[in-house]
Amino acid sequence: MTDPTPQAGRFLARSDFDLLLGALRELGYHCVGPQLHAGAIVYDDLEHADQLPVGVSVEQAPGSYRVQQSDSVRSFAWSNGPQALKPLVNAPRETLWSATTSEDGRLEFIPTPVESTPVAVIGVRSCDLAALALQDRHFLRPGKEDPAYQARRAALFLVAVNCSHPSATCFCASTGDGPAAGRGYDLVLDELDEGFLLQGGSNAGARVLAALDTREATEAQRAAAAQATTEAIAMQQRSLPAGDLYESLMARQAHPHWQDIAGRCLSCGNCTSVCPTCFCTDVRDDWSVDGKRVTHDREWDSCFTQGHSYLHGHVVRPDTAARYRQWLTHKLGSWHRQYDRSGCVGCGRCISWCPTGIDITAEIPTLLDSVP
Numbered sequence: 437m438t439d440p441t442p443q444a445g446r447f448l449a450r451s452d453f454d455l456l457l458g459a460l461r462e463l464g465y466h467c468v469g470p471q472l473h474a475g476a477i478v479y480d481d482l483e484h485a486d487q488l489p490v491g492v493s494v495e496q497a498p499g500s501y502r503v504q505q506s507d508s509v510r511s512f513a514w515s516n517g518p519q520a521l522k523p524l525v526n527a528p529r530e531t532l533w534s535a536t537t538s539e540d541g542r543l544e545f546i547p548t549p550v551e552s553t554p555v556a557v558i559g560v561r562s563c564d565l566a567a568l569a570l571q572d573r574h575f576l577r578p579g580k581e582d583p584a585y586q587a588r589r590a591a592l593f594l595v596a597v598n599c600s601h602p603s604a605t606c607f608c609a610s611t612g613d614g615p616a617a618g619r620g621y622d623l624v625l626d627e628l629d630e631g632f633l634l635q636g637g638s639n640a641g642a643r644v645l646a647a648l649d650t651r652e653a654t655e656a657q658r659a660a661a662a663q664a665t666t667e668a669i670a671m672q673q674r675s676l677p678a679g680d681l682y683e684s685l686m687a688r689q690a691h692p693h694w695q696d697i698a699g700r701c702l703s704c705g706n707c708t709s710v711c712p713t714c715f716c717t718d719v720r721d722d723w724s725v726d727g728k729r730v731t732h733d734r735e736w737d738s739c740f741t742q743g744h745s746y747l748h749g750h751v752v753r754p755d756t757a758a759r760y761r762q763w764l765t766h767k768l769g770s771w772h773r774q775y776d777r778s779g780c781v782g783c784g785r786c787i788s789w790c791p792t793g794i795d796i797t798a799e800i801p802t803l804l805d806s807v808p
Contacts, residue, residue, distance in 0.1 A: 445657070445661070446650035447632070447634070447654070448634055448650050450630060450631040454484060455648055455649065457483070457485065460556040465593050467555075468555060471489060477503065478518065489511060490509065492504070492514055496515060497605065498605070499788070501788045515602050520567055520783070521564050521565075522568075522571065524588065531732065533547050535729070554591045555591055559596075560617075561597065562616060563599075563782055566611075571715060574715055594621045594622050596625065598625070598661070599614055600667070602615055603784060606784045607672055608672070610675035610782060622641035633657055634648070674797040676768070682772060688804070693803050706786075706789045709738070711783075716739055717734050717737050718743070719735075720733050740759045764796070
């Protein structure tokens with residue numbers, strides 16, 4: 437993706453938002469966007485702007501996610517839902533290859549074709565752009581590219597929205613990943629009551645922007661958008677310490693607080709499922725009833741499961757304390773060695789979607805308070 441010189445902000449009236457969707461469809465993209473389903477905001481097929489969560493706001497707290505309806509005209513005045521971009525590029529389950537046996541017992545291995553549909557994602561948040569960049573670092577390593585991920589990633593067109601309504605669990609400002617989108621998008625929007633400020637972030641985005649009936653944004657509109665970002669930063673009360681925490685956490689492997697966390701943790705894996713950067717997987721063979729066909733499938737896994745650390749007759753991390761310690765030390769420490777930054781982008785999903793409300797921003801200060 438090429439990042440040209442950013443264009444000056446253009447203004448698109450709220451009533452013309454469907455023109456943006458139409459322009460994307462004209463270029464062959466299937467549009468998906470945020471919608472309210474079963475009490476949560478999730479991505480789904482998007483045909484018209486009136487499918488967006490208009491007037492919806494979200495309240496989040498440790499172990500709690502609640503949506504509320506208001507008379508606001510805005511469609512993006514909410515904090516993130518349980519999904520990120522991860523399911524769109526790193527499939528929860530997919531077949532890597534299959535094999536069949538003939539009547540004479542010969543095996544035939546069949547590769548799974550790599551297919552992708554051009555998809556335009558509307559409403560991407562800055563934390564999820566940062567997480568996608570981390571997923572790219574893992575799945576698109578030079579010479580070791582994952583074909584399925586690579587195909588889906590290349591087919592994405594990303595329409596970001598600068599976040600103006602972070603939740604109480606958000607802390608992207610402390611990780612440097614928001615609330616305004618810095619890079620990685622094709623188009624970025626700032627939402628005002630009267631409409632949207634648009635700016636291109638790639639050549640593809642510039643082409644879409646040029647096809648829309650927009651006008652130059654006013655200084656007052658630009659100032660209102662900038663003020664919304666300033667206020668979104670000020671709203672965030674949670675934070676994580678900056679920098680590589682590997683040595684600090686490794687020096688505290690025997691800290692009693694790991695056991696305290698384990699007493700609350702269910703090892704359910706919710707945090708890793710909603711985390712936009714976690715990428716652990718497992719592979720399974722699924723046999724037909726007659727034993728003549730097998731598919732070799734890859735599916736999401738979690739370092740909180742006992743089987744994830746199983747090595748021929750031995751479970752390396754047999755208890756919850758060891759698994760949580762592995763997750764946190766890897767996320768905030770080892771990632772710096774692998775990917776030159778922390779694996780946390782401050783989205784706060786692991787806090788909101790933890791059934792027992794474990795809060796990473798509260799556990800870290802306790803762990804770092806002293807060396808036992």
